Amino acid sequence: MFNDDDDDNNNNNKILNTQTNSKCRLCQQFDETIDHIISACPMLAKEQYIQRHDTVCAQLHFNIRKETAVQVDKKHSYEHVPKSVETTQGGKVTVLWKRTVQTDRTIPNNKPDIHHNEKETCLLIDVAISGDINVIKKEAEKILKYKNLTM
C-alpha cells in the first residue's frame, strides 16, 4: 500500500520528532494515524475497505454454515463464495446472504449481510470493521439501523 517501510508519518513526527509531513500519503487530507489507515481513509474506502468487509462476511458465512450443518461445498473458507439462500437438509436452518428481509411494511434498512433462520429465531448479522476508537459507535449505529426489524 505504501512505498515507505517506515512506520506511519504521524508517529515519526511525534515519537522521533522528525519534520516529515504528517498527512496521509494516499489522501493527503488527514493525519496518517493507525486508525485513519485501518478505517477512515477516503482513498481506501472506495475499494480496499469494501473488499475487506466482503472477505470477512464470506468467512463468517462459511463458519456459520459449518456450525449449522448446512452442507459445505468447499474445504477452505477462502474458496467460499456464498450462495443467496442455503438450507439444511431437514430445512431447520436457512442462511441468507445479502437478501432483503421480507416484512409486512416498508423498512428502509432491511438488508443485512447475513440472515440466519432457525426455528422461530432470526439472527441478523451486519459486519462493520472499524478502528478500536469507533467500535462502540459502530455497534450502536448497526443496532439503530436494524431496530425496525426487531420484535
Ligand SMILES: [Zn+2]
Ligand atoms: Zn488517507
